[in-house]
Amino acid sequence: xxxxxxxxxxxxxxxxxxxxxxxxxxxxxxxxxxxxxxxxxxxxxxxxxxxxxxxxxxxxxxxxxxxxxxxxxxxxxxxxxxxxxxxxxxxxxxxxxxxxxxxxxxxxxxxxxxxxxxxxxxxxxxxxxxxxxxxxxxxxxxxxxxxxxxxxxxxxxxxxxxxxxxxxxxxxxxxxxxxxxxxxxxxxxxxxxxxxxxxxxxxxxxxxxxxxxxxxxxxxxxxxxxxxxxxxxxxxxxxxxxxxxxxxxxxxxxxxxxxxxxxxxxxxxxxxxxxxxxxxxxxxxxxxxxxxxxxxxxxxxxxxxxxxxxxxxxxxxxxxxxxxxxxxxxxxxxxxxxxxxxxxxxxxxxxxxxxxxxxxxxxxxxxxxxxxxxxxxxxxxxxxxxxxxxxxxxxxxxxxxxxxxxxxxxxxxxxxxxxxxxxxxxxxxxxxxxxxxxxxxxxxxxxxxxxxxxxxxxxxxxxxxxxxxxxxxxxxxxxxxxxxxxxxxxxxxxxxxxxxxxxxxxxxxxxxxxxxxxxxxxxxxxxxxxxxxxxxxxxxxxxx
Amino acid sequence: xxxxxxxxxxxxxxxxxxxxxxxxxxxxxxxxxxxxxxxxxxxxxxxxxxxxxxxxxxxxxxxxxxxxxxxxxxxxxxxxxxxxxxxxxxxxxxxxxxxxxxxxxxxxxxxxxxxxxxxxxxxxxxxxxxxxxxxxxxxxxxxxxxxxxxxxxxxxxxxxxxxxxxxxxxxxxxxxxxxxxxxxxxxxxxxxxxxxxxxxxxxxxxxxxxxxxxxxxxxxxxxxxxxxxxxxxxxxxxxxxxxxxxxxxxxxxxxxxxxxxxxxxxxxxxxxxxxxxxxxxxxxxxxxxxxxxxxxxxxxxxxxxxxxxxxxxxxxxxxxxxxxxxxxxxxxxxxxxxxxxxxxxxxxxxxxxxxxxxxxxxxxxxxxxxxxxxxxxxxxxxxxxxxxxxxxxxxxxxxxxxxxxxxxxxxxxxxxxxxxxxxxxxxxxxxxxxxxxx
Numbered sequence: 005x006x007x008x009x010x011x012x013x014x015x016x017x018x019x020x021x022x023x024x025x026x027x028x029x030x031x032x033x034x035x036x037x038x039x040x041x042x043x044x045x046x047x048x049x050x051x052x053x054x055x056x057x058x059x060x061x062x063x064x065x066x067x068x069x070x071x072x073x074x075x076x077x078x079x080x081x082x083x084x085x086x087x088x089x090x091x092x093x094x095x096x097x098x099x100x101x102x103x104x105x106x107x108x109x110x111x112x113x114x115x116x117x118x119x120x121x122x123x124x125x126x127x128x129x130x131x132x133x134x135x136x137x138x139x140x141x142x143x144x145x146x147x148x149x150x151x152x153x154x155x156x157x158x159x160x161x162x163x164x165x166x167x168x169x170x171x172x173x174x175x176x177x178x179x180x181x182x183x184x185x186x187x188x189x190x191x192x193x194x195x196x197x198x199x200x201x202x203x204x205x206x207x208x209x210x211x212x213x214x215x216x217x218x219x220x221x222x223x224x225x226x227x228x229x230x231x232x233x234x235x236x237x238x239x240x241x242x243x244x245x246x247x248x249x250x251x252x253x254x255x256x257x258x259x260x261x262x263x264x265x266x267x268x269x270x271x272x273x274x275x276x277x278x279x280x281x282x283x284x285x286x287x288x289x290x291x292x293x294x295x296x297x298x299x300x301x302x303x304x305x306x307x308x309x310x311x312x313x314x315x316x317x318x319x320x321x322x323x324x325x326x327x328x329x330x331x332x333x334x335x336x337x338x339x340x341x342x343x344x345x346x347x348x349x350x351x352x353x354x355x356x357x358x359x360x361x362x363x364x365x366x367x368x369x370x371x372x373x374x375x376x377x378x379x380x381x382x383x384x385x386x387x388x389x390x391x392x393x394x395x396x397x398x399x400x401x402x403x404x405x406x407x408x409x410x411x412x413x414x415x416x417x418x419x420x421x422x423x424x425x426x427x428x429x430x431x432x433x434x435x436x437x438x439x440x441x442x443x444x445x446x447x448x449x450x451x452x453x454x455x456x457x458x459x460x461x462x463x464x465x466x467x468x469x470x471x472x473x474x475x476x477x478x479x480x481x482x483x484x485x486x487x488x489x490x491x492x493x494x495x496x497x498x499x500x501x502x503x504x505x506x507x508x509x510x511x512x513x514x515x516x517x518x519x520x521x522x523x524x525x526x527x528x529x530x531x532x533x534x535x536x537x538x539x540x541x542x543x544x545x546x547x548x
Numbered sequence: 549x550x551x552x553x554x555x556x557x558x559x560x561x562x563x564x565x566x567x568x569x570x571x572x573x574x575x576x577x578x579x580x581x582x583x584x585x586x587x588x589x590x591x592x593x594x595x596x597x598x599x600x601x602x603x604x605x606x607x608x609x610x611x612x613x614x615x616x617x618x619x620x621x622x623x624x625x626x627x628x629x630x631x632x633x634x635x636x637x638x639x640x641x642x643x644x645x646x647x648x649x650x651x652x653x654x655x656x657x658x659x660x661x662x663x664x665x666x667x668x669x670x671x672x673x674x675x676x677x678x679x680x681x682x683x684x685x686x687x688x689x690x691x692x693x694x695x696x697x698x699x700x701x702x703x704x705x706x707x708x709x710x711x712x713x714x715x716x717x718x719x720x721x722x723x724x725x726x727x728x729x730x731x732x733x734x735x736x737x738x739x740x741x742x743x744x745x746x747x748x749x750x751x752x753x754x755x756x757x758x759x760x761x762x763x764x765x766x767x768x769x770x771x772x773x774x775x776x777x778x779x780x781x782x783x784x785x786x787x788x789x790x791x792x793x794x795x796x797x798x799x800x801x802x803x804x805x806x807x808x809x810x811x812x813x814x815x816x817x818x819x820x821x822x823x824x825x826x827x828x829x830x831x832x833x834x835x836x837x838x839x840x841x842x843x844x845x846x847x848x849x850x851x852x853x854x855x856x857x858x859x860x861x862x863x864x865x866x867x868x869x870x871x872x873x874x875x876x877x878x879x880x881x882x883x884x885x886x887x888x889x890x891x892x893x894x895x896x897x898x899x900x901x902x903x904x905x906x907x908x909x910x911x912x913x914x915x916x917x918x919x920x921x922x923x924x925x926x927x928x929x930x931x932x933x934x935x936x937x938x939x940x941x942x943x944x945x946x947x948x949x950x951x952x953x954x955x956x957x958x959x960x961x962x963x964x965x966x967x968x969x970x971x972x973x974x975x976x977x978x979x980x981x982x983x984x985x986x
Binding site for chain 2: 085419455
């Protein structure tokens with residue numbers, strides 16, 4: 005065993021360590037096991053067992069996903085390694101249509117006998133539910149692709165980097181924070197590898213190898229005398245990349261009030277600046293409520309795009325499939341049919357994209373065997389399209405799915421999930437400095453913070469990490485206690501300017517929640533710095 | 549795989565420990581079995597059945613721990629998982645916060661298992677969902693809901709003699725019923741250990757009546773109002789506060805429980821005098837396991853008495869550092885109340901707002917625990933003790949700490965969301981803007 009390179013510490017028994025939620029059935033494994041692969045021939049054989057067993061029981065359609073989901077999570081606090089966890093979740097999920105109704109069953113016992121039994125269970129579930137079903141499922145046709153594969157383009161597989169190197173890096177991050185005056189610091193690195201094999205009765209056998217990475221930290225500064233504490237989070241983004249994300253070149257750094265990152269990330273540089281600004285926050289002045297022009301950095305705007313554009317354009321929400329949990333949408337079908345609904349003003353062009361390299365949503369095929377693509381959701385301010393999957397495509401007159409189906413694991417049933425949803429950059433040359441120069445009374449917001457939006461996506465409130473007052477075209481100092489409230493349509497119609505492509509950056513979420521039982525998915529949102537005029541800002545300071 | 553009995557689990561755990569060569573070893577064996585139906589637009593949208601069991605081993609030498617896990621249970625696999633955990637422990641860094649394992653403990657039997665719930669099948673679920681759909685269809689409304697049941701066992705044994713086992717069952721149901729025009733929406737949710745207590749028909753009727761009753765909502769000005777929070781609404785907002793009853797983050801100065809100048813707010817009057825909060829795993833309405841994740845017995849614990857903070861939770865490590873007894877936190881939270889019903893609270897209100905539930909609650913400022921979120925699925929204006937008309941949803945910006953200083957009355961607690969929670973009458977609750985969402 006060549007384990008000497010690896011530090012390994014874990015404990016999923018009595019919960020001695022702080023670990024993230026890896027999903028229900030993730031088991032800790034040896035880091036080297038993560039590098040093993042399962043032969044695609046074996047996967048095909050197992051998949052055929054499921055397809056045949058379900059058909060024999062009367063299924064009219066079957067898909068099977070043999071999934072191996074690997075997570076590696078390294079977390080540190082101050083001078084201490086809190087946890088190093090390698091987990092693997094391996095199993096088979098089988099989805100069928102029988103008597104016009106969906107059924108699903110899953111097992112982590114990956115033998116031919118167990119797979120056949122699970123396929124039969126899925127058919128039994130479908131038949132039980134068919135008794136209370138109204139309309140039969142209508143599945144958009146999908147041609148089979150035969151045996152194909154897709155892999156995240158990457159330079160360095162994060163699972164091949166020795167854990168010791170990661171631990172040393174994170175402890176170095178913490179050391180820099182403590183040396184510079186932080187009271188506490190947590191730093192973590194999360195790597196994900198989804199090895200997904202999909203097969204369906206349409207004749208597809210799709211093998212995919214998907215990688216994601218997310219370095220992050222949080223710095224806390226405490227002023228004991230006043231009892232105040234302030235935090236600053238990393239300005240990194242989770243990415244659909246390998247460990248190469250951790251190697252930033254000077255071109256990846258965007259200078260300004262604080263350095264931001266494009267494509268690659270410098271965690272050591274970021275933590276030094278984070279500690280500086282966290283200390284400044286202790287004595288920053290509190291904001292005066294009122295209307296301000298907002299200049300929103302991509303490290304902040306991604307979340308506003310996610311909540312106010314990404315979610316309301318999900319067709320399943322529009323139709324009511326999420327009514328009992330995430331909610332419905334104000335972007336009802338009549339607004340789309342009218343072809344003139346002004347979601348935003350004509351500066352606003354928003355793209356759905358499952359192919360963007362480096363993004364969290366990039367895959368070759370979705371989890372129901374549809375090849376992924378790119379399309380407009382909002383064109384020159386008008387709502388022109390939604391995001392959809394095979395059993396809903398016909399509702400908006402599509403002959404095929406847009407490839408937005410995803411399941412967080414083999415044991416979860418796949419359903420509609422958001423592709424990357426991004427704001428197109430401005431066509432005219434415009435830098436952040438030039439944008440700020442034109443603002444008389446404004447606030448420049450960097451980093452994502454508090455976020456909340458209603459169940460139809462009208463009313464929202466967002467905070468950030470850093471707020472700078474803009475007075476007569478100049479940055480006038482740091483502010484505290486800022487949150488802005490607006491209405492989605494009003495907000496996107498107040499879009500005054502978008503910086504050019506040279507400022508375009510991706511932000512994103514590793515854990516977008518939706519569905520019952522809840523499932524998490526990862527998605528990116530790109531934009532350049534954007535100005536919105538006359539937005540309502542509230543003061544969030546309270547005394548308890 | 550089956551849900552193992554106490555004896556079956558014990559036998560496997562003993563066998564695994566007999567293979568251990570570590571200074572100390574802890575083995576846990578857990579399994580679950582359950583299914584669900586999700587429905588929307590008055591039809592089933594997804595459904596599933598999942599069945600899993602796994603075993604994990606933590607082996608320790610000094611302060612170095614390694615862990616490995618497996619889902620195969622033949623002798624060779626069990627031997628392999630133990631030796632892998634031991635190999636990994638040898639390579640691990642020392643954990644300065646490692647606590648030696650606890651020895652044998654006596655845990656009371658819990659009341660978390662119910663055989664009727666455990667016997668649920670896909671057909672039982674389909675029949676229950678059919679009942680809920682019948683209410684919506686008969687009234688010309690649209691239902692979207694979720695029904696889930698699970699039975700699980702958790703067991704752990706260590707080389708110092710500790711053995712703990714718990715078997716539990718749960719069934720949970722929620723439904724949102726909306727009118728066809730999309731102008732009214734109602735919601736209920738409920739979970740029980742015992743299926744016999746679950747009345748999906750009655751619950752669906754409440755959601756349907758709120759869907760109809762909330763149609764045609766009027767806009768009223770945001771501002772400070774007296775609110776009547778249904779137990780679910782109160783639970784939505786207060787569940788964000790319970791996590792803060794942690795001594796370590798308070799001592800470290802980064803919690804609303806931290807004191808200016810250092811220390812915690814333990815012993816301080818933080819809430820109104822009528823606020824009493826405790827947890828009790830033996831509460832018959834809200835049973836939980838009787839042991840915590842770190843092997844401690846969960847006992848009845850008073851967290852707040854007459855508005856004074858009486859206890860904060862201490863992990864074994866933090867308790868030792870501070871020279872106090874460890875206190876595990878429990879999820880079986882009970883907020884004491886009176887005997888008044890929700891109707892009684894409405895009757896006693898001159899002007900106020902009835903809130904069915906809150907939605908999308910997020911922290912705005914951890915220092916004051918300021919939260920923001922919105923009302924959802926049935927918000928009504930009350931005047932002279934009666935519900936007058938439905939009103940548009942509001943966004944709130946409020947701290948549960950401030951809210952529990954403005955308690956006018958507490959009704960009879962019911963099992964909901966995060967615990968046994970009473971309906972609450974709260975004055976000066978801050979709504980900051982209107983939402984068009986229905």
